[in-house]
Amino acid sequence: MPSFVRLGIVAALAAGALWAVLSIHWYPAEEVLTMWVYGSPQEAELYRKVAAEYRQQHPEVRLRLEVVPGRSVVQKLLTGMDAGHAPDICVLHWRQMPQVASTGQLLPLDDLVRRDQIATGDYYPVGLQAYTYHGTLYGIPVKGSTITCFYNKDLFDRYGISYPTDDWTLDDLLAKAKALTIDEDQDGLPDIYGCTPYDIASYVWSMGGDFLRQENGRYVSNLDDPRVAQAVQFYVNLYFKHKVSPPRPGVRSDNAMSTFTFEAGRIAIGIMGPWMLPTFQLLDRFEWDAALFPQGPAGRQTRYASVGFTIWKGTREPEVAWDVLKHMVSAEATTKMAKLGSDLPPQRSVARNTYPRAATPYEEEVFVRSMDYNVRLFPQELWWEDLYRRMLDELDAALTGRESVAEALAEAHQVTNTYLQRMYAEEIP
Template identity: 30%
Template sequence: MVVVTACSNTTAEGDGSSQAVTFMMTGGPEEQAAYEKLVSNFNAEHAGIEVTVSNIPSGGEFRQKLATMFSASNPPDVFLYNFRRLGVYAEEKAVHPLDSLLESSDKLNREDFYPIVLTAFTYQGALQCLPQNLSSPVIYYNKALFDAAGLAYPQADWTLDDFVATARALTQDTNGDGTPDQYGFGTEIETIRLAPFVWGNGGQLLDNPENPTRLTLDMPETREALEWFVNLQTVEHVSPDRISEEASSSQNRFVAGTMGMYMNSRVVVPTLRTITSFEWDAAPLPVGKNPASVLHSDGFCMSAQAAKDPAHLEAVWTFIEYALSATGQTLLAETGRTVPSMISVAESDAYLNSTPPANNRVWLDATANMQAFPIHPTWNTLEEMLAQELQRAFYGEVTIDEMIDAANQSAEEIINGN
């Protein structure tokens, strides 16, 4: 863990002063190296501002540490955060809205960014953070396993039936012990993995995303998509069961070459680039009744405390401007970790030619049918609860109806604050 902090917002530097800006994030070694380079370049170009970066590799520990720091009135000046988890901080006005700073900036414009990411970070009409990336789940696939099975690579118009047939063909029990040695498909069983299939089937997860009063898992279209997703393991057996997944995760199996398809967002690309034994690429999600995708996005957020002093606010905003500029986004895009939120960088060679995967455009194409989870004080808790119930159904521990009943009851308690 790298944790670098500053004791004061202003430190002496000769006859003048230097603004000390703290920046906190979570990520693996590749991400840490990329952001350290970003900060180093910024510091070299901006005399009078010294940014220090703190990386907590575990996402759970990062969120816990951030909550503790806010509770102690000692938050970082800037933190990189997913909009889905922002609800409590936005409701408590713990982050400083960036609308006026963006409007007055001579380096950034709203029109520079994909509209959906700005909308996703907007709460009660105010832009809470500036989006750093634009990602969504895709299907990573092992070309060697497809070739060995005589399968065509996934195309943009492939259907749910095509997907299931492909997963079946890729699932193999080579030693005849009754347990597949090679699985056709795997993913982390989370709400955000289910959502695009629900939306693509015409269903919804909430009755009112902005002001939810209940889940809508019993909506026919939602239940149908839920059953299709769960059946991948309980009926089709193309995905690992709980014991197999705990023994070796789907990500590890894909990297090892024993899984044909793996669903994840852009975050996994630096890890997949360590693969040397086979070629892989990225394909869009299979299409149900309608094409659909779900937004993954992290943003640079400024704590409200950092904005209290005008000089310090200016220093913090200068760093955010730099990080979100074409220079900053190009640097991060070249690492393979991010899909730039700035349209010009996303359409540039720095991103499109950063391979593998060869099909970097798959993430840009997904924006046409992309939806986002809400910023809401209860959403993070709802999402985690629903993921736990979804796992129980996916691994055959409860029926679909039992899962829906349990999730509905828990959701009512969460939404009502019980």
């Protein structure tokens, strides 16, 4: 690993290392099989129930489940692994995977999956790809989802705007957002904004661009692609040219930005995902529904996110840990997770048979259909999160109006190539 990447990661971990050591509960590995989970209170309770079912079926296994803070799980996990006392099984978000898998401390699962004939064909391919690092599978997802959108039906009805359809486009999004950016009290400031666009990746991909490309087997910046510029310009125009999105932090505004939320009824279209369902299901001030992310010139391409179970390579009971993992991600378990109404089961059959429920007042099947399009991941590389943060730091100048899109992209392009060149130079013996 390049020293400058390694130093950045070490610096980020060092601050929490001592706290992590002090906060870990140490258990004799030969006596107790430990499992760490994190998530919402409802998810944590479900994990407890599923683990309790396993204990009932296997009373000979001493399985201890601990709920840990998601923000600190990687620091705690790596500290425990280095000390030789880590949880046998641990939940990881897919973006945490490269940092842990790159240490060689996770148990490869490919042989176990083949041996036990796990029905991988029933999984959404992107879900298993999310837990594959440099060609090796290290985890099995328990849930996942992609970007969709929510819309305020009351606002659409009040102003006579047609609802989004499956074939709507980014141009349609802009047209509807313009029509639904409303100055209700005629004071010169919008009281309702047309949309909140979420992050920029799905726009770049749907315009046909990408952040990186490969040349001679190595990554280089793709931020000089005109399609990337088109996507970033579209995104920036939502804020500055068309003013259909509430100002971003760092932009001077007379409006109180914190009040402009979908939940408050002041955003007509919110680009988000099904992880917001537990919150939105409590809304009673207006009717809302869900729709697919709009199509761009390159179709509908959206970002995936997931949570999955992994096994520590140092576990003294790999077969038992694998048996527990299979139980935690079984169709029965993911069916129960789906009933919480947040994210999708990773298996197609479970998603299609369980997630769309007739009793819900919104079109829940949208979230299942969203997985039938080009659902994508960022590069599963240790350095990606650091590089992506640096890209966005440069693009922020355009997203906050301090620079033009062309200027910000030129700087981001240079920063990206410099980063990658240094990384590859330090990898060469």
